[in-house]
Structure formats: C-alpha cells, structure tokens
Amino acid sequence: MAKLELLPAVDVRDGQAVRLVHGESGTETSYGSPLEAALAWQRSGAEWLHLVDLDAAFGTGDNRALIAGVAERMAELNVKVELSGGIRDDDTLAAALATGCARVNIGTAALETPEWVARIIAGHGERIAVGLDVRGTTLRGRGWTRDGGDLYETLERLDKEGCARYVVTDIAKDGTLQGPNLELLKNVCAATDRPVVASGGVSSLDDLRAIAGLVPLGVEGAIVGKALYAKAFTLEEALEATS
Numbered sequence: 001m002a003k004l005e006l007l008p009a010v011d012v013r014d015g016q017a018v019r020l021v022h023g024e025s026g027t028e029t030s031y032g033s034p035l036e037a038a039l040a041w042q043r044s045g046a047e048w049l050h051l052v053d054l055d056a057a058f059g060t061g062d063n064r065a066l067i068a069g070v071a072e073r074m075a076e077l078n079v080k081v082e083l084s085g086g087i088r089d090d091d092t093l094a095a096a097l098a099t100g101c102a103r104v105n106i107g108t109a110a111l112e113t114p115e116w117v118a119r120i121i122a123g124h125g126e127r128i129a130v131g132l133d134v135r136g137t138t139l140r141g142r143g144w145t146r147d148g149g150d151l152y153e154t155l156e157r158l159d160k161e162g163c164a165r166y167v168v169t170d171i172a173k174d175g176t177l178q179g180p181n182l183e184l185l186k187n188v189c190a191a192t193d194r195p196v197v198a199s200g201g202v203s204s205l206d207d208l209r210a211i212a213g214l215v216p217l218g219v220e221g222a223i224v225g226k227a228l229y230a231k232a233f234t235l236e237e238a239l240e241a242t243s
C-alpha cells in the first residue's frame with residue numbers, strides 16, 4: 001500500500017502552540033513554544049508540518065514573525081511546511097511563500113475572493129492547496145464562524161481552476177479525538193481526482209490505518225493534532241503504522 005503522509009499540526013494562538021475543540025475560539029489547550037513543538041516533531045521523524053496562524057484565521061491579530069521563524073527553521077531541517085491561516089491577499093501570500101514553506105493552505109479566500117484564488121492557483125500551482133473546512137457539506141470561513149457555500153459546488157469550481165490539492169477538515173470532528181469522517185473523505189475523493197489531505201478527529205493508530213486504507217482513492221496525507229499532544233500515540237508509532 002502507498003504510504004500515507006503524516007502532517008503533525010502546530011496551531012499558534014497568542015504566541016503559543018494550542019489545540020482547539022471544533023475550532024472554537026476559547027477552547028484552547030496550550031502546549032507551549034511553537035518552535036519547540038515543531039522541533040519535537042522534526043526529531044521524531046516528521047517530513048511535514050501543518051503550521052497554522054490561528055489569530056490570523058480568526059482575525060484577532062497574527063503570529064506572522066513567530067510563524068515565519070518556525071517555517072524557516074523547518075526548511076533548514078528539510079521538513080516541508082504547509083502554512084495556513086490568514087492568507088487572503090497578495091501581501092499575506094507573498095509573506096507566506098517567502099518563508100520557504102512547501103505550500104500554503106487557503107481557506108476563507110477560496111470562499112470570499114474566488115477570482116484571486118483562481119489567479120494564485122494559476123500562478124503558483126502545487127504551492128497552493130485549498131482548505132475545505134466543512135460542517136456537514138457546508139463550507140466555513142473566517143475562523144470557521146461563517147458559512148461559505150456548498151462543498152461540492154466549490155470543489156467543482158476549484159477543480160476547473162486547476163487547484164492542486166485539498167485539505168479537508170470535518171469541523172465537527174476537529175480536536176475531539178472521535179475518529180476521522182471516513183465517509184466525507186470517500187465522498188470528496190469520489191468528486192475530485194486531486195489528492196486530499198485528511199484533517200480532524202484522528203485519535204488512534206487504527207484511525208490512521210483506516211485513513212491509509214483510503215490512499216488508493218486519493219487520500220495523500222493526514223493531519224494529526226490533539227492525539228499527538230495528548231500522547232495517544234507517538235509520531236514514531238504513527239509513521240511506522242502508515243509506512
């Protein structure tokens with residue numbers, strides 16, 4: 001079976017690595033320095049890091065300098081970074097790409113400024129992923145607080161525009177340790193031929209094995225957050241289980 005890529009998550013709020021429940025502001029559990037968290041995942045064998053500026057996503061400020069420092073250190077250590085949160089215009093995109101990240105993940109802008117997103121997809125290809133953050137089949141933007149249209153209509157549009165890959169998050173599962181939404185992942189894979197990165201709900205090595213079973217359908221990777229911070233398993237164990 002083809003290998004499932006694992007992307008440990010480092011979400012940053014107010015300068016700290018945090019995990020949220022259902023992505024709701026105010027539910028933060030803090031895990032200290034984002035750089036130390038990222039370095040710990042690198043030492044454990046991470047090839048990828050999903051790095052999120054939650055303040056920029058929520059519109060409560062940003063952690064841009066800190067995030068750039070983490071992304072640049074990861075690039076030096078050959079860890080690929082998927083950078084996310086608040087990338088919504090030319091300036092924030094240029095700053096994100098200048099960190100040396102492998103790709104950026106665009107959420108709100110894909111819902112609110114589709115012309116801009118079509119342009120950056122055309123201009124940057126593989127360095128642009130779109131985050132499809134859903135409740136049911138309704139997309140959510142602005143820190144997952146606002147509805148942004150239908151998942152499958154948006155997917156069809158982005159496919160036509162040449163979007164390289166999607167990061168699919170089931171908000172109802174995110175940060176809950178309740179298991180991934182495999183049906184959603186299968187449905188998205190059936191609707192697009194682009195690779196999909198799964199996000200939300202991973203709680204166990206069996207969850208990761210179940211997601212790895214979807215690799216033939218088009219799932220390329222899985223973001224793992226709370227389960228690693230809560231020590232449900234180690235990253236070494238997760239890499240072994242999915243290789």
Ligand SMILES: O=C(O)c1ccccc1N[C@@H]1O[C@H](COP(=O)(O)O)[C@@H](O)[C@H]1O
Nearest residue numbers: 023057084085086087106107108131143
């Ligand atoms: O990752 C989270 O827990 C999260 C919670 C609430 C909002 C966003 C969250 N994460 C990431 O932010 C991007 C969206 O950022 P934007 O809309 O482009 O500014 C989303 O795709 C997640 O990767």
